Amino acid sequence: MRNKWIVSIDDYRKASRWHLPKMITDYLDGGALDEITMRANRDSLDALKLRQRSMVDLSNLATDTTVLGQSVALPLIVAPMGMLTIFHPGSDPAVARAAVAAGSIFIHSAWAGCSLEEVAPFAGDKLWAQVAFWKDPAETESYIQRARKVGVKTLVVAGDVGSASKRERDLHHGLSMPPKPPVIDYFTTAMRPQWIYRWLTGRKMTYGNYTIGGKALRMNQMNQWMANNKNSSASWDDFAKLRQQWDGKLVIKGIMDAEDAARAVAEGADGVFISNHGGRQFDAQPATIDVLPSIVEAVDGKAEVYLDGGIRRGHDIVKAVGLGATAVMAGRPFAYALATGGEPAVAKAFKILHDEFKGAMGFVGKTNVASIDESVFALPSRVNDYV
Template identity: 75%
Template sequence: MRDKWIVSLEDYRLASRKHLPKMISDYLEGGALDETTMRANERQLKSLMLRQRSLVDVSAISTATSVLGHSLDLPLMVSPMGMLTIFHPGSDPAVARAAVKAGSIFIHSAWAGCSLEEVAKAAPNNLWAQIAFWKDPEETRKYVNRARSAGVETLVVAGDVGSSSKRERDLHHGLSMPPRPPVADYFDAATHPGWLWRWLTGRKMTYGNYDIDGRPLRMNEMNSWMAENKNTSATWEQFAKLRSEWTGKLVIKGIMDAEDAARAVDEGADGVFVSNHGGRQFDSQPATIDVLPSIVKAVDGRSEVYLDGGIRRGHDIAKAVALGARAALAGRPFAYALASGGEPAVERAFTIFRDELKGAMGFVGKTSVDALDDSIFVKNRAPALVSASAYGNER
């Protein structure tokens, strides 16, 4: 698909399928178990109908806002994503540079394929760092110190990674660490020579955010490293300890419950990040947009609230902000763009989001991000209690 025919983020999703072997595109597009939550994220956003207004002066629409005192050109940031290297050798630095040009923020994943230090050079003032509470507190302490040395001012704590679920698409392709794909996938990879060439000659695919004896962790070492370091007993006490030691801003990601949101603020969180990992971790939970209003109410203005999960249109950004999110975040759309055309494609993805957001703001008669509120919704289609029928298993 030629770039001039790319007019939506969905176009980038379809284009990425042409550039990636199926085992890699399935890894990117797939979710946990029946993928119910993954589909619900998009469906529930789409179900919210917007209220069109007429004869409103929309000649000067501004998409500018701020998060934690940092100015943004639009209320959209990049969610943390692990292993971007398998989609394109530009990896995290390419997406980070595109975020800088778009006036946005890139959140570097604790499970990234390249180091935090490398990304900090690409986006020195537009970078947040995700961290995990590893089993060995020294590993966590070292990473926090690395973030501090790299000039990072905001940490994003992964609060929902103690448990995990099967991603059955990946299991069918043998995507363990190291990967053991079936023969059919080797043949399929051979039909994608561009991806194969980049894989053979480009950036080495490492678990490069961590090292062993000063060298990046190799892919075939990931399982043993994770088995040794994964922490299934992290608690709020560890969050509180980090809060006492970290003088910058602190955000907790993976909040899907109002009680947890209130606790996060009580423990000193500057931001509450509503996220269900895009449906990749835990299935049969609500869409993020459905729990957002209750979390905003629980936070009660004491911290900022952000949301990801299903953000595919500028309209989705407007809906999230109108329901109380300070900003929305997207992950997969930027990975689709990266896989399709590297850094320039990611830049274009930001442009598409911005243009669609401005269009939505014009139709609902709002000329600033701060003016977006629940008055933009058609009232009989506004968010309500989640019904069981909302989470069907259709494909």
């Protein structure tokens, strides 16, 4: 599908299939095990119905708001995604530039293809950095220092990666490091020559944040590096220590439980980021929108609450904000666009979601983000019937 015919995020999902080999499409689209949680994210959002209001003066409708004191054009932020280089050589800088131009924020993944230093010039103060706890605390500390040095004001702790995920689509494609694809994948990859051309001529695929011998880690070195550095003992104590070390804003991603949310606030989190990793990690948990009300209650206004997982439409943002989220994050939508057409496509994906959000605000009769609350849900059943 050509870019001019693309009018929705789902159009980008379909279009991205023409630009990526099947094994990469499956890596992007897929979730853990039976993909029940991944589907639940969408199903639960779809089950919520909004209340249309009529004859509301919309001439001054504004979609802008603030997230941890930073202005954004709408409550939508790019979720951290590793390995964006695999979709398009523009990678993290392309997405960061498009996000900034759209008045949003870019969260740089701890497993990003590009280093923090590479992306920082394109994101300015709209850059948040994800931090992981590595076995050697010096590795984590040095990363924090690097974040400080490039002007990052908000760190996002990876809170949901302690256990290993099992994504069966990836296993079928032999997507280990190094990849061991079955013969069929050589044929399907050969049908995407533009991707092969980019792979051969574009930016080399690396895990840009980490180095061996002063050089960015190549993909085939990652397994070993991870095996040496993965820290399975990270706990709230590490979070508390990080809180001492870092005087900027601190967000924790991967919270799915009210008790954990309350603990995060008690340990000094400024933001609680509800996420089930888009259903990519643990396949036996609820949709993120379903746990949002209990987490908002537990946080009790002491921190901001964000949510990701299945956000594909502007009205999804209204639903999440209506249930108490300060903002939502989206991952795959921007990766679909990146794969389809690089930075201009990511910019268009932002515009699609922004226009849809504005339209949905108008339909629910809200003229500013602060006024979006539970009253946006359809009467008479309201939200309790759905969640």
